[in-house]
Amino acid sequence: xxxxxFAKTHEWVKVEGDLAIIGLTDFAQEELGDIVYAxxxxxxxxxxxxxxxxTVESVKAASDLYAPVSGxxxxxxxxxxxxxxxxxxxxxxxxxxxxxxxxxxxxxxLLDKDAYDAFSEEEKA
Amino acid sequence: MKKTPLYDRHxxxxxxxxxxxxxxxxxxYAGLKEEIAAVRNETGMFDVSHMGxxxxxxxxxxxFLDWLLTRKxxxxxxxxxxxxxxxxxxxxxxxxxxxxxxxxxxxxLVVNAANKxxxxxxxxxxLVSYKAAFADRKSEIAVVDESDLYGQxxxxxxxxxxxxxxxxxxxxxxxxQKEELKELKRFRQMLVEVEGHDRPMIISRTxxxxxxxxxxxxxxxxxxxxxxxxMEAGIEPCGLGARxxxxxxxxxxxxxxxxxxxxxxxxxxxxxxxxxxRDFQGKAMxxxxxxxxxxxxxxxxxIPREGYEVYLEGKKIGVITSGTFSxxxxxxxxxxLVDLDTPEVGEVEVQVRKKLQPFTVVNPPFVG
Numbered sequence: 001x002x003x004x005x006f007a008k009t010h011e012w013v014k015v016e017g018d019l020a021i022i023g024l025t026d027f028a029q030e031e032l033g034d035i036v037y038a039x040x041x042x043x044x045x046x047x048x049x050x051x052x053x054x055t056v057e058s059v060k061a062a063s064d065l066y067a068p069v070s071g072x073x074x075x076x077x078x079x080x081x082x083x084x085x086x087x088x089x090x091x092x093x094x095x096x097x098x099x100x101x102x103x104x105x106x107x108x109x110l111l112d113k114d115a116y117d118a119f120s121e122e123e124k125a
Numbered sequence: 126m127k128k129t130p131l132y133d134r135h136x137x138x139x140x141x142x143x144x145x146x147x148x149x150x151x152x153x154y155a156g157l158k159e160e161i162a163a164v165r166n167e168t169g170m171f172d173v174s175h176m177g178x179x180x181x182x183x184x185x186x187x188x189f190l191d192w193l194l195t196r197k198x199x200x201x202x203x204x205x206x207x208x209x210x211x212x213x214x215x216x217x218x219x220x221x222x223x224x225x226x227x228x229x230x231x232x233x234l235v236v237n238a239a240n241k242x243x244x245x246x247x248x249x250x251x252l253v254s255y256k257a258a259f260a261d262r263k264s265e266i267a268v269v270d271e272s273d274l275y276g277q278x279x280x281x282x283x284x285x286x287x288x289x290x291x292x293x294x295x296x297x298x299x300x301x302q303k304e305e306l307k308e309l310k311r312f313r314q315m316l317v318e319v320e321g322h323d324r325p326m327i328i329s330r331t332x333x334x335x336x337x338x339x340x341x342x343x344x345x346x347x348x349x350x351x352x353x354x355x356m357e358a359g360i361e362p363c364g365l366g367a368r369x370x371x372x373x374x375x376x377x378x379x380x381x382x383x384x385x386x387x388x389x390x391x392x393x394x395x396x397x398x399x400x401x402x403r404d405f406q407g408k409a410m411x412x413x414x415x416x417x418x419x420x421x422x423x424x425x426x427x428i429p430r431e432g433y434e435v436y437l438e439g440k441k442i443g444v445i446t447s448g449t450f451s452x453x454x455x456x457x458x459x460x461x462l463v464d465l466d467t468p469e470v471g472e473v474e475v476q477v478r479k480k481l482q483p484f485t486v487v488n489p490p491f492v493g
Binding site: 033034036037055057058059060062081 | 153156157158161366369370426427428430449450452478
């Protein structure tokens, strides 16, 4: 989890060069419960900040993931479509999409781990 | 927010608590999938103390209830429970409920928590109309909210009878009552006296999961005592989340979804529970049927949700009223409410986000 950035819409972001690798936080998967469906937006999609980049559903509820940065989806993790439970089991390793960032300075708007933990704790209460 | 007598136990068990119908209720304990599997394969238990209990009693009550509800309560065996719809004069649905017979002209209506207060008003108002319409009938009828007097625990699953018999002594059943429990038929009740309380515990073979099961109506202050007996017997506590998915798998309707003031019982797929061969307050519903219910199973991974639109050959024909992922079937399942003139077809489409997804039309229940 070192070096990860977080969005208030519960995505984690790992930066590798000009790529932002994006997944769903442990807090969010815990809140959703047993995840039974997951679908990343397809490769090649151009997304703006806060566009939908994936969908996840538990038994009871559907929820979207939003782009924490603008750019092109250069890779989508199709494994999660066949095994959505991976998101419950290993939220920090299970990514949805990799975005080639248009503007890495957008990362500055994201939260660090402590700030995200405090934020999600508040959401829970 | 109201709390059931078991609130502290739920919190101690680490349940996720949510507001439901003004009550602080457990939505899940170990997890939906595990809880649903427990009920489908063994036994699970639910705190359903939030349910409302309305006692209607006094001279003429049976005849009044016959007029108030979509099915007759009179002429039944004394231990027989009646599922019926409480409908308004315009035919819209006020609530669905179970009617228990406590004695001669003495009935207990078990109603949805969210509807209890409006049910009470509706029943009182209906009583005024009834007296005006049938001045020749003797009626000395009292309508009393007894919800605070009862706690309720549901034991549900294929092993639920074994479980009940295992703890029968602790529940206070004597040898004769154990036999009675073994022989108890579906939608029948038995009464068991509770030491130190003037009202008996009601055990009924009823439930909202599609599995065999029992519901225990106990003195509110004793609810924890009974809950603990089942916990010690190793029964899995299950929350409202599991309950909702189980009921949909079983093809059972939920008020506010399959029926409402705007969706009458005939439209909501409950014609079996509406006796149109006699007069009752909401009979106007028969001329107000403009939609009908479809039970749908997803052909893909798509999961239907309430409010999603239903299409046939590119034309919108209705909406989903309840939808979920069914862990038992490993598929999405739903009830849809569609235009009455929708032809009999084997397949429709549901718009899931941006795409139309194929769904098979089935006969409910989805499971069982």
